[in-house]
Amino acid sequence: MYFTSRDVDSRVTSVLGIEGTAWNLSAAIVDENDVLAEATATYMPASGGIHPREAAQHHANHITGVIKKVLSRGIGIDAVAFSRGPGLGPCLRTVATAARAISLSSGVPLIGVNHCIAHIEVGRWKTQAVDPVTLYVSGANSQVLAFRAGRYRVFGETLDIGIGNALDKFARSVHLPHPGGPGIEELALKASRYIPLPYVVKGMDFSFSGLTTAAESSLCKASLEDVCFSLQETAFAMLVEVTERAVAHTGKGEVLLAGGVGANMRLREMLSIMCEDRGVRFYVPEKKFMGDNGAMIAHLGLLMLERGNTIAVEDSAVLPDFRPDDAEVTWR
Amino acid sequence: MIAGGAEAIIELREGKIIKKRVQKRYRLAEIDERLRAERTRAEARLTSEARRLGVPTPIIYDVGEHEIIMQHIEGLQLKNVLTPALSERAGELVGRLHSGGMVHGDLTTSNFILSGDKLYMIDFGLAYFDSSVEAQGVDVHVLFQTYESTHEGFEELIRRFSAGYRRRFKNAGAVLQRVKEIEARGRYA
Numbered sequence: 001m002y003f004t005s006r007d008v009d010s011r012v013t014s015v016l017g018i019e020g021t022a023w024n025l026s027a028a029i030v031d032e033n034d035v036l037a038e039a040t041a042t043y044m045p046a047s048g049g050i051h052p053r054e055a056a057q058h059h060a061n062h063i064t065g066v067i068k069k070v071l072s073r074g075i076g077i078d079a080v081a082f083s084r085g086p087g088l089g090p091c092l093r094t095v096a097t098a099a100r101a102i103s104l105s106s107g108v109p110l111i112g113v114n115h116c117i118a119h120i121e122v123g124r125w126k127t128q129a130v131d132p133v134t135l136y137v138s139g140a141n142s143q144v145l146a147f148r149a150g151r152y153r154v155f156g157e158t159l160d161i162g163i164g165n166a167l168d169k170f171a172r173s174v175h176l177p178h179p180g181g182p183g184i185e186e187l188a189l190k191a192s193r194y195i196p197l198p199y200v201v202k203g204m205d206f207s208f209s210g211l212t213t214a215a216e217s218s219l220c221k222a223s224l225e226d227v228c229f230s231l232q233e234t235a236f237a238m239l240v241e242v243t244e245r246a247v248a249h250t251g252k253g254e255v256l257l258a259g260g261v262g263a264n265m266r267l268r269e270m271l272s273i274m275c276e277d278r279g280v281r282f283y284v285p286e287k288k289f290m291g292d293n294g295a296m297i298a299h300l301g302l303l304m305l306e307r308g309n310t311i312a313v314e315d316s317a318v319l320p321d322f323r324p325d326d327a328e329v330t331w332r
Numbered sequence: 333m334i335a336g337g338a339e340a341i342i343e344l345r346e347g348k349i350i351k352k353r354v355q356k357r358y359r360l361a362e363i364d365e366r367l368r369a370e371r372t373r374a375e376a377r378l379t380s381e382a383r384r385l386g387v388p389t390p391i392i393y394d395v396g397e398h399e400i401i402m403q404h405i406e407g408l409q410l411k412n413v414l415t416p417a418l419s420e421r422a423g424e425l426v427g428r429l430h431s432g433g434m435v436h437g438d439l440t441t442s443n444f445i446l447s448g449d450k451l452y453m454i455d456f457g458l459a460y461f462d463s464s465v466e467a468q469g470v471d472v473h474v475l476f477q478t479y480e481s482t483h484e485g486f487e488e489l490i491r492r493f494s495a496g497y498r499r500r501f502k503n504a505g506a507v508l509q510r511v512k513e514i515e516a517r518g519r520y521a
């Protein structure tokens with residue numbers, strides 16, 4: 001592996017970001033304007049869900065290649081940022097180790113990034129959103145966040161599993177390929193009726209574990225297409241309802257969608273109708289910035305670098321439970 | 333219209349509050365219809381039940397399919413006047429509710445009204461009877477989350493709430509312990 005450290009007097013700052021909290025390992029270099037290079041290696045579980053150790057092994061096997069690829073263009077870097085959490089401990093440690101090595105060998109500062117906030121910041125970068133309520137929906141995470149008093153606050157979140165894991169769990173039980181979301185979305189389009197399923201919203205929190213179980217047991221009285229449709233309609237209605245509650249509660253005028261499940265067209269449609277009816281603006285970034293990606297880590301790394309928000313290698317332990325509201329926001 | 337929350341329009345007509353759950357185009361008509369009807373029915377019934385448990389609530393005058401006519405409580409949302417002392421009073425009300433086996437389902441500082449020096453609880457559309465530690469824990473967790481996201485000095489607010497809650501509810505200790513576990517669960521599994 002080789003590096004080009006940037007000359008001190010060069011004009012544009014660029015940052016290498018490495019993401020690997022779960023199944024996607026991704027590295028990218030960004031500057032103020034654009035993504036300059038990126039490379040990805042995706043772990044596909046042989047069976048069942050993510051096995052943390054297998055995923056970490058996958059990341060360990062591919063991290064050198066992925067980083068080599070983004071650095072091969074000879075773009076100089078001013079810092080290296082990594083996803084510090086939340087995420088699976090073994091995966092986080094693999095990525096952090098690589099980031100520390102680069103920081104030490106090339107003498108550039110190290111930046112520890114909160115993964116959830118990176119999703120929000122890349123959305124603010126790549127859309128016109130300024131101060132949105134964010135619905136962040138991925139495998140393990142499902143949260144409604146907004147900025148208040150110097151931090152990203154969690155207004156609502158899942159009480160058990162994330163929406164992505166709920167969809168994957170159901171998909172596995174009916175032998176659809178992993179990840180389950182796209183298959184469910186496609187089957188839902190062919191449905192003919194709605195099967196009532198449990199709708200669980202408590203304040204701005206929500207729960208999906210009972211929903212997937214109920215969906216599985218409805219299969220004895222309804223077609224797979226109808227159950228996929230009903231599962232999506234119920235789960236997404238819950239997510240949109242809590243987003244609307246957060247908008248009403250905070251009085252903000254924008255909604256941003258983030259996270260891999262944001263690729264679902266029905267979820268986007270429901271959010272956009274809600275926003276239209278409430279008279280707030282709705283933003284969806286390009287699909288490649290919605291799922292876990294290295295560019296979002298690099299981008300937030302860049303914002304933090306500009307505020308001197310770097311960490312020493314010895315203080316850079318990973319934070320598997322890193323809450324967005326535990327991170328001080330110095331850049332806004 | 334005096335307020336437009338997330339799911340209802342609140343009007344003041346001839347001194348009475350009319351709360352109308354409006355249609356949501358974003359969700360399937362069947363889900364929308366079911367939620368609006370269920371929540372309207374639950375709210376009317378449980379607002380009165382809560383009063384029987386010693387929690388001040390508005391008097392219900394009439395109920396339609398998606399509409400409730402109730403007493404106007406003149407005052408301020410707790411959200412705008414919250415102090416540690418009032419948090420303690422909120423804790424007492426929630427303690428009474430939980431002692432009676434009811435959970436509110438949407439405990440936020442917008443759902444308490446301070447009228448003179450009397451504190452009222454409103455918005456029982458997500459309430460139900462359940463005396464399990466888990467249901468009560470989630471109920472309190474939801475309020476603490478509002479404290480953390482929206483109010484300054486939330487540690488003190490939580491301490492005082494807990495004091496009031498313990499005073500009126502003998503199983504408060506177990507529930508507050510569960511709240512801590514629920515918080516940890518929301519984190520990465």
Ligand SMILES: Nc1ncnc2c1ncn2[C@@H]1O[C@H](COP(=O)(O)OP(=O)(O)O)[C@@H](O)[C@H]1O
Pocket residue numbers: 334335336337338339340341342349351390402403404405406407409442443445454455457
């Ligand atoms: N009976 C009432 N008396 C006075 N104000 C009320 C009453 N009911 C509702 N409000 C006002 O309207 C707001 C929204 O009503 P609420 O029942 O909480 O509906 P939502 O479900 O939309 O939150 C309350 O926060 C409160 O300010």
Ligand SMILES: [Mg+2]
Pocket residue numbers: 337442443455
């Ligand atoms: Mg309310």
